[in-house]
Amino acid sequence: MASNYMVKVYADLIRKGKKTIEEVPDQLRAAVREILENSKNGAEGL
Numbered sequence: 001m002a003s004n005y006m007v008k009v010y011a012d013l014i015r016k017g018k019k020t021i022e023e024v025p026d027q028l029r030a031a032v033r034e035i036l037e038n039s040k041n042g043a044e045g046l
Contacts, residue, residue, distance in 0.1 A: 003028065003031075004031075006028060007035060008035065009027050010028060010032045011032050011035040011036055011039070013038060015036070015039070018028075021036075034040050040041065
């Protein structure tokens with residue numbers, strides 16, 4: 001699914017400091033936040 005791929009891309013760019021959450025398109029922002037929160041909690045990839 002393309003949007004799932006883009007969510008991962010944006011999350012990675014935010015982790016690297018290349019983008020901010022405000023720069024993520026509205027329709028993807030909640031999913032990107034969820035990935036970032038899960039990675040903070042060590043649950044990424046589950």
